[in-house]
Amino acid sequence: MRTGHRILGIGWGRALALSACFALSSIWPTPTPAAHDPKQRTLIAVFPEQFPPVFQVTGNNVPTGFGIEVMEELAARAKLHIVYRPTRTWGEARDTLWAGDADLIPNLGITPARQKDFDFSLPLTRTPVSVFVRAEMRDVKSLDDLIAKGRRIASGKINVAHELLRDRMGIKLRDYDTIGEMLAALDRGEVDALVYPDPTVEQMAHQLNLTHRIRRIGPPLIVLERAVAVRKGNRALLDILNKEIVAFTGTPHYRAIYERWYGTPPPLWTTERVVYLIIAVLTLAVGFGAYARYRLLKRANAFNSAVLNTAVEGILTLDAHGIVRSANRAAERMFRRESGGLGGAALRALFTEIEAVQLHRRLRELLRRPAGQSNLALESTGLRADGETFPIRLGIAPAKIGAERLFVCTVHDLTDQRRAEHEAEYLTDHDPVTGLLNQRGILLVLANLLELARRNQRLLACLNLGIDRFVQINEMYGRQVGDAILVQVGEFLRRTVRGADLVGRDEETLVARLGGNRFLVVLPETGEAGARTVAEKLLAGLGHLTHEVRGELLHLTGKVGVTCYPEHGASAEELVSRAEITLRQAQEHPLDAILVFSAELREQETRTHYWLQRLHTAIEEGRLVLHFQPVLRIADRTVRHYEALVRLQEPDGTLVFPGDFIPAAEKSGLITRLDYRVLELAFSHLAGLEAAGRDVSLAINISGAHLGDDALFRWLQRVFDEGGVTPGRVLFEITETAAVRNLLRAKAFMEPLRALGCRFVLDDFGVGFTSFAHLRVLPVDTVKIDGSFVRDLPMNPQNRALVKAMTDVAHSLGKQVVAEYVESADILAVLRELGVDYAQGFYIGRPGPELTFTRPG
Structure with missing residues (x-):
């Protein structure tokens, strides 16, 4: 890849002029820089x-x-x-x-x-910022293609990409600290693209030997001016x-x-420039008298020696037989020789035997080539004085001084470059936190193990272990503590697998970190019963692990999802994917610490895939619609508040209710895109109502996936700043379960939006974990009592007492109460008697495409 900047070059005329300046500078003194x-x-x-x-x-x-x-x-x-x-x-x-x-x-x-x-x-400069993708992604030609396909985009944590992309619908940004991490993530498929300044991407890709693995798409997103930044007010x-x-x-x-x-300038001391410099000095010397010629030659030689000895790259002069005539200090250091120790050395003393023979042959070929075609560049293996070999790059050009044929060689030590390449290659297959294999690495190993199992008709099992409450641990104690726990769990799994004596495999090839809080353990020659036994051993051992933080001991627990070959999949990708599905299912059911993939889960997987395809298509074709259900204020029997409920409209006009497609959206992550679309529809409707002068508020459901989502907050802030929608007319409904599960994130999401004027409703109140305790902490304005307490309210004294208690506690904390599933006049009468503020249900009004309300009799 090339940036298109002009390459700095030096022609013959400029080389001679520079040489003259160098020679004259050795005659006339130059001022010394002043000390600080x-x-x-x-x-x-x-x-x-x-x-x-x-x-x-x-x-x-x-x-x-x-x-x-x-x-x-x-x-x-x-x-x-x-x-x-x-x-x-x-x-x-x-x-x-x-x-x-x-x-x-x-x-x-x-x-x-x-x-x-x-x-x-x-x-000071202007720098283009562009989108880069993997080279093989030929179907992606622009940022719009990435958005349309729901691809993931890497960005620096404070990079300009956030400001460019935060308001684009459907963008999935993933933050990284450095461009090196972003390139590694792009190369291993963790993300599909990255947005970053062009020169930095191109130079880092060159350093990591990834230039051929990535490409830029489309024109730059922006050409960014860069300048010196100082503190505000200075x-x-x-x-x-x-x-x-x-x-x-x-x-x-x-x-x-x-x-x-x-630009892409050539190295300062290329072979040609060294030769040009020598010729220029000799040319200048011819123009002077004998005495002047002697002085200038002497000074030119000293200058040449100084120049060559300050060059970073090694420079050797060889005769036609490959004997070293001269060497600069960089070459002596490179081959670990004392000063003057390279003079007279043969090629076999500087290169391995095979490389020396091949280099002799190449030098003879150079002598037979026509002038202008005799330069040579190649990679070889050098030999240091202590016997250590090291990779080098050679540039060789023939020269002729008098009747003698010589070769001028530049030598570049590739040791650091090779080390960086090996480290980058290691990181493509290994997790940088734990040192375990990452998902890419374990898939390669698992594919090999499956081939062996298939050939020998053996069994194999995969255990996907997830650490409970890991997100909360990161939030409460910081990422550093979370990383330390990941390392501790990784070491524990290594020890446990090593003790299991699993067909002699290296334990590090059997344990991987898939990402987040999830680890994968591969068990060759193990069926379902054996996998359960190992899973029980892992969970028991995990329960004995503790981690001390600020004098407090953290105890760890986890869940395990199990898949087995050949019952649950024939490929590495199938086994790992289904182990992930099984783990998620286990985490949703606290009583199932160990769960094995089953036909039911396979059916759920198929159903999820089916609904995801339909939902994707519906979003693309604009077939999501809103229906509105009135919420009655019981005291004066008026309605100024409706709940917006999403429906999927089939091409034939049939409506699909959210219970069919929301679970698939939540499992796949498509829920965030769905929420954005619902918000757009709701705000568009609300803006029309405000323009018509109607005093109405809308309640909009928000998924728990958005709790703590800064991007959503910025998007909402921009919408409110543009006008058309008053924040005070917007209520966001969040389920109690989601809010309590992510308490800190829920507060961080609610408080700035409440400061703008929005209100919050705690949905499904009463079925969560410890409703009354968390009600004091959560900054909500209204609680909506779950319908399970309301349906049989007239005939159930226990539910009547619970509704009364919830209402009294909510009122004592300054919050209003809504009861849902109000389906009869008797229920509404009891709610009025218990002091409930609002009622919602079929008796009040069914959801419909328009905001209509008929007062119940």
Whole structure:
């Protein structure tokens, strides 16, 4: 992949001119840079350590990159002294500046959201931000294709992608800390695309050897201006920086810095440039007299030696027989030789025997090639003085000095690159938190084990273990504690599997972390009975694990879903997918700690798939409609409040009720897209009612999947800011079960929306866990008593007492009460007697496409 930036090159004329300058600089003295003035102002700059080409940190912890070089030049011009502090992520850099622990970020994209927190200098660069996908995804040509197919998109946690995509319906964003993590996730299929600045993606992909695995689609989403960011209100610093930016950005020095980092310049000391430099110095020497020639040659030789010895890459000169004539210090360090220790060395002393023979043959071939076709680039294996081998890249060009044929070789050590490639390859198959195989890795191993089982007619089982309450643990104690628990559980599973003596397999190939709180254990030569035994052993052992946090001991429990070969699937994907389905079912039924995949679950899987297809099609074709059921205020028998209920309309006009398709949507995650569509329909209807002057409120059901969803809050805030819908006319209904299960998330979701004027209804009240205890904590305005308490209210004194108690407690906490399933005048009379505020049910009015109400007799 290429960015399209101009490549910096040096022609013959420029090479000779530069050589002349180098030679003359050795004759005339140059001024020495002044030492740092202690009176200069010292500023602290923060930046993420891996954001090439803008920022990166070398192996010696030296900050470098376009942003650093430009900042250094601006600081020198303004007589400022900069202290650089790298951070692991953009989020840490932003928080450090925002907290006042730093003065600036040298280069940050300008967005409206960031301008609220920081002040920005004049722009330094403009950078395109695009969408990247895996190379094999040929059917995806634009962002709209990704949205239409419900694909997952990776984004940096504070990246501009959030501002670009947060309001797009159907977007599934997944946050990562660094671009390296995003590329690895894209490569292993954890996400389908990523949105990030083009140069950073391309350079990191090159470093990770993923260039051929990804491609950019469509035009850039935005071309982002980047500038120096300072703390809000620091106008004095901005004035200083802006003055120097105006003076500097039009200079050749600025353009050279830009092309060095954003272009694809050749290495500073290529073979051709070394040869050009030697020829240029010799050419200059010819023009002087004998004495002057002697002095210039002497100085030129010293200069050449200095240049070669400061080059990062190794440079060797070989004769026609492959004997080393000269070597710079980088080459000596690379081959671990003392100064001068490479002179006279043969190829077999620097390369393995096979590589030395092949290189001799290639050198002879070079001598027979026509001029202009004799350069050679190849990879080989070097041999250090202590016998260690290492990968290298060689660039070889023939040269002729007098009658002698020589070869000038550049040598690049590939050890660090190979190590990075191996680490990246390792991370594609392994979980970075626990070191266990990830889902991709275990699927490969499981496929091999299934092939063996199929060939030998053996059994195999998979156990999918999920840790209970893991989301709450992360929320209450932090991600660091959650990660420590994952590592502890992973070690426990390794020990347990090792003790099970499972056909001699390496224990690490039998345990994997699938993601979140889920681990997979593969049991070769094990049937259902044996799998249950191991599952019981795992759960018993898990129950003995404890983790101490702030003096408190956390006890762990879990659930296990079991699938067996060949009964429950023939492929690795089938067994793992059905183990996930079985685990989810076990987690929904607290009494089933161990659940085996069954025909019933297979039928549920088929039914879920069937309804998902129908629901996808209905959403795409606009066949979701709303019906409205009135809610009666009992005191004055008026209706100013309706509940919006979704229906799926078949092509023939038949209506499908939500009980048929909502469970499938919740299991698959499609519920979030469904909720957005229902909100759009409800808000459109409500805007029309407000425009017509009707004083009506709508209650809209929200799935528990949205609790804590910042993206939904921002979307709602934007809708309310645009006008047309008054927040005070919107009620959100959330089930008690979902709210109590995610108590902290529920509060975090409700409180900012209540601050905007929205109201909340706690649905199905009374069937949750500890209703009265949590009613004090949850910021709801109304509770809706579950219909199971209301249906037989006139004939059931126990339910009458419970409804009375719930009503009194709700009123004492300042909350109103709605009773649902009001299907007769007798029920309505009892509710009036018990002090219930509102009634909803068929006796009050059936749901319909219009907001209609006929007062009951």
